[in-house]
Amino acid sequence: MIRDGILVLNKPGDWTSHDCVAVCRRAFRLKGVKKIGHGGTLDPMAEGVLPIFIGQATRIMEYLELDDKTYSCQMQLGITTDTQDIWGQELERKPFDGVTEEQIRREIEDFRGIITQMPPIYSAVRVEGRHLYDYARKGNGNQDILDRVQPRKVYIKELDIDEIDLREGRIRFHVTCSKGTYIRTICEDLGKRLGCGGTMSALTRTSIGSIDLRRSVAPGVIKAMDDRPDEELDELLLPADRVLTHFGRAVMPMDRAVYFRQGNSIRLRQIRMLSEPSVEPDPLTGEIPCNARGRRYDRIYRIYQEDGLFIGTGFMDTQRQEMRADKVFAPLNTPKKQREKTDEDI
Secondary structure: OOOOEEEEEEEOOOOOHHHHHHHHHHHHHOOOOOOEEEOOOOOOOOEEEEEEEEHHHHHHHHHHHHOOEEEEEEEEEOEEEOOOEOOOOEEEEOOOOOOOHHHHHHHHHHHOEEEEEOOOOOOOOEEOOEEHHHHHHOHHHHHHHHOOOOOEEEEEEEEEEEEEEOOOOEEEEEEEEOOOOOHHHHHHHHHHHHOOOEEEEEEEEEEEOOEEHHHOEOHHHHHOOOOOOHHHHHOOOEOHHHHOOOOEEEEEOHHHHHHHHOOOOEEHHHOEEEEOOOOOOOOOOOOOOEOOOOOEHHHEEEEEEOOOOEEEEEEEEOOOOEEEEEEEOOOOOOOHHHOOOOOOOO
16 A cells, blocks of 8 residues: 655656656556645756655645745856747847856846846746736737736845856856746846846756755656556655654644544643744745645644654644644554654654
């Protein structure tokens, strides 16, 4: 039996995110798993971390909005395209021989912290119920719609240059940023400031929060596992709670755990707190983010029963002095096999 968990794919540049999900859906449905989802779609040419959520783990996908994303990017100077990446239609080409390393390092300083970006016209941003790329593909007939697109603020937590090759006009950098950030727009905007134009020529997502490439697997490996034993596929999964690093941790007695797993609230005096949440205010709003149910993330805990089984997330109601169930993950008949402790010894 396949457990609930997270499969970390290392998406190749010649696979779309849809292709990756389709392969995983087939492989896991052949093993009896019905619920499969993915977090953080990558553009077709991009590579790197693509988390696939299996079974009940699909219910924690919304929590990934707390996680920063880290990318390794290569930028090509002297070229501008309609898609802001090297795979688009070339619009303009300029010499870059006058650009200096000092100039690059000076200009890139302004791309850290809170910055303003204009969403690319070839993007999934929705306007009047449709994606921008739908309007862009229809040409000038929708120019009035494209002209109404508004700039957006995003947060760049880290941005550091890894390599500058002025002979070839290439810049390699890595960036950690908030959701909604377009790395290819950073390339184009930096190219404008350098006076020669620029476009993204390679992109790898190296992590989403605590999910990185160290436990990743290529989608081709999954495609070849249709007739392999369940255990081999199961061993590739991360425990569902592994990614919830921002939340606190709490453990409750077995009888209270059964009650909690039925959706009931538990008195705080009946729970042993192991760690507190580490959720910071949103840098764009200054407010603590909330989930879809309006519950502040700095009051949400990973809940375990005393034998080590992760049973869900709880919301601390300080006014009523109780832990309320936010999401329950472990059914009452969870096989003993799944009652495994995570790397954090509880």
